[in-house]
Amino acid sequence: MVEYYSQQTPFLLALDVIIFGFDEEGLKLLLIKRGFKPCKGQWSLMGGFLKEDEDMEQAADRVLHQLTGLSDLYLEQLRLYSKPDRDSDGRVISMAYYALMKTDHQDSKQLEKHNAQWFKIDEIPELVFDHREMVNHALARLRRRCKTQPIGFELLPDKFTIPQLQKLYEAILGIELDKRNFRKKILSMDLLQKLEEKDKSGSRKGAFLYQFDKEKYDRLIGEGFSFAV
Amino acid sequence: MVEYYSQQTPFLLALDVIIFGFDEEGLKLLLIKRGFKPCKGQWSLMGGFLKEDEDMEQAADRVLHQLTGLSDLYLEQLRLYSKPDRDSDGRVISMAYYALMKTDHQDSKQLEKHNAQWFKIDEIPELVFDHREMVNHALARLRRRCKTQPIGFELLPDKFTIPQLQKLYEAILGIELDKRNFRKKILSMDLLQKLEEKDKSGSRKGAFLYQFDKEKYDRLIGEGFSFAV
DNA sequence: GCAAAAGTGTTGAACTTACACCCATGT
DNA sequence: ACATGGGTGTAAGTTCAACACTTTTGC
Structure with missing residues (x-):
């Protein structure tokens, strides 16, 4: 590593994923009740930290698989959330993704393990940190995207x-x-x-x-x- | 900081910015000849590292100002480049941005300081790391975006x-x-x-x-x- | 007076929107 | 037999694409 690099501050790099689903009731969002700190017990998006041997897409796949047991879901990068104070418990930079999941492929046992639950898109509970902003952004992107890409079929x-x-x-x-x-x-x-x-x-x-x-x-x-x- | 956080690996977080300009000759790209390691002497995008007290947008503004002397340029996030081996000299994650600059506002003295030079869009030299991929992505985004947003005027x-x-x-x-x-x-x-x-x-x-x-x-x-x- | 770029309208084709009735079936 | 959602066509309006000539002015 060159000297110039070693003078720089490193950061914790995470990702959060907005998971959409669709059933008879309409468009849904998959949220987890956090069983860990910070904000334990509150509703939040599924997320995780980037690891040394993977790129961010792989991390997102991993996190998504961890929650749902499924692989190869439609996954799209949204944007980086990097405000210094966005996480109440330390500086964490998070890359937001959104994923589309066929609810008929879901493994309920798997979801229960993480206290995950589907919420109607207009009945989303209060979320930790800036997760609500992420959801809004994902929804806007989905609305634009579905008009020009055949992503609806993923749901x-x-x-x-x-x-x-x-x-x-x-x-x-x-x-x-x-x-x-x-x-x-x-x-x-x-x-x-x-x-x-x-x-x-x-x-x-x-x-x-x-x-x-x-x-x-x-x-x-x-x-x-x-x-x- | 909660324990869960302190167990995670931190990463160097950088940004690179694809700067577009336009003049009589057509669409241009602003590149710098690296006066520092790694890849000293090669052509590259302007970039920089995220600092502790700023978010990524502020960092991008800062880097852009550092090169051009200008503020408030049109700036849009592209995507995160995070392959473990993308940088030959250490693990660096980079957020790519693209910016639009009015070439009639440019400060040539300022640009010379960084060995910056405009290149026609179809005469781009070989670039370091994955910068060429970033440029291709930026160009594709610009092409899509300019049809639905009034960003042409920024050039x-x-x-x-x-x-x-x-x-x-x-x-x-x-x-x-x-x-x-x-x-x-x-x-x-x-x-x-x-x-x-x-x-x-x-x-x-x-x-x-x-x-x-x-x-x-x-x-x-x-x-x-x-x-x- | 001519070269060079600025400026101006019309027509046909393609696409979008609005709209109302019959069909198949389970109860 | 009736209630429920599935399935079908047309006409008017709008938008898009193609196309050629006149104007101004510096040389």
């Missing part, structure tokens, strides 16, 4: 119906959409594979199930296509 | 002509634009104040100068307006 089961997909977008954007126009737009991109099966849980008639064709999407992207809802 | 003199503005967008986006459509679109937002004066440097006829009306923009944004080029 739905692998097989889903068009009405379900529409409800998801309505929950994220907080607005109502016209079902004819929504169908037209989403199907016109020709990225959804219609299956034979129907999902009968939502109605007597039942709605056809679809699958997102990721390979086709990747191919089209290479050709200059852009996703839009 | 032009306070008074500018429509053809100048168009050339700026063409330089950023790397495509040609139709001047009638461009004018129509940009003027239809009604955010540019036409001045009496003409700039005669670009042609015999001369082109009218305009000013961006930031107050009006802020007002409109509050009313749900969105900027688009």
Whole structure:
């Protein structure tokens, strides 16, 4: 290490992850009741510290796996929270991430271990430090992002119906959409594979199930296509 | 500090800033020839380390001021570069920012002090560490951002002509634009104040100068307006 | 008088929005 | 038979893209 480096102050580097989920009730946030100091007993985002042998993305994956037992969730960097006094108990710099999780893949046992609980997006309890600000930022990013990237599918089961997909977008954007126009737009991109099966849980008639064709999407992207809802 | 914290490894936290400029020749990047180790003598982005009493944005402002002598430049966080081996000389985590600078405000003396030099965007020399990756990322972000935010004006003199503005967008986006459509679109937002004066440097006829009306923009944004080029 | 850049409108195509009824099924 | 959510098409309005000529002025 060069001398110039050794004169610098090192910092504790953490990450916090805003985990979104979606179910019949709408858009949800996964929070943990802290079983450790500081702020033990309060609601907070899941987080962790960066370790020597990993980069920040790996740390985020690790922390996410630790909580949920799942790997390869959609994960996106938000921004660095670095105010000197943001943590009541010492100087910690935190990189915020948000993740999208299919709630039907969840392992409830695993979640209980960390006292984790889903909260409706408009019923979020008071959070420690600047976590509420992080959540607001993540939500804003999700709202922007979901219009131009096919990330909504990360929140739905692998097989889903068009009405379900529409409800998801309505929950994220907080607005109502016209079902004819929504169908037209989403199907016109020709990225959804219609299956034979129907999902009968939502109605007597039942709605056809679809699958997102990721390979086709990747191919089209290479050709200059852009996703839009 | 709680015990849990003191068990963690601290890291050196730096920042690097991709500084864009624009002049008659097109879009430019401001680089420094490193007068210090590691990689002394090689071209690199301007950077610095986070200090104890500041947050990362303040650090970025400070570093930017140190190089250019200017304050309050447009500055946006990009992403964290945290690979364990990214710096050849020790573990340094770096937050990348990009900044937009009006080249007509530059202080050449100041820039010379740091051996700083402007490079055309398609003539960037080899850079140290992962700085080239940072530049690519910044450029991609700038291209996306300039279509939906009025950040182009941060690269032009306070008074500018429509053809100048168009050339700026063409330089950023790397495509040609139709001047009638461009004018129509940009003027239809009604955010540019036409001045009496003409700039005669670009042609015999001369082109009218305009000013961006930031107050009006802020007002409109509050009313749900969105900027688009 | 000519070269060089500034400035100006129209038309067709594509896309967006608004809107109302029939269908299939379980009870 | 009826209640519930699933599924479908069209017309008007808006936005976008393509395109060519006139103006001003310094030389």
